[in-house]
Amino acid sequence: MPARTISAYADEETARVVEQIAELEDRSPAQIAAAALRFYARLPSEARAAFRRIEKLGTDEDLDSLTRAITRKTLDAEWEVAHRRFIGGMTGVPVPSADEGVDENDLLAKAVRLTQ
Known part of the structure; x- marks a missing residue:
């Protein structure tokens, strides 16, 4: 690009x-x-607007707290991506992301196929 x-x-x-x-x-x-x-x-416009309000009205501690929360979510997302890639690579079966709904029947059927 x-x-x-x-x-x-x-x-x-x-x-x-x-x-x-x-x-x-x-x-x-x-x-x-x-x-x-x-x-x-x-970021969606609502998140950008909220960030600007926190910068304007909040304290340094508020910004530090936000930074820690974003850090935790970023590291969680990195783990999820790595886990999904690792499991998908081992099984050859794509693993849905945490945001995607998992159908319990599909999960059971895949588990049965993997153990056969």
Whole structure:
């Protein structure tokens, strides 16, 4: 996909942290910024609006709490993806994501087929 350059202004502390992350991850600050923008752009408008309200009205502790919650969900999602890929690779049977409904009858039928 062709890329475009866009500009953003950041306070000194944020710019310093982005530079540190970039160095630690052996990436450019632009790559870090692009990843952050991809994440933000994928959020529904309600989540972006809530984040802006928390930034405006909340405390640093509120933002830290939000960051911890997002971190937990991100790590949970990474585990789910790895688990799904591992099990699917072992069995050759695609494993639905946690967000997809699992039909208990389908699950039982697949278990029976696997044990035969």
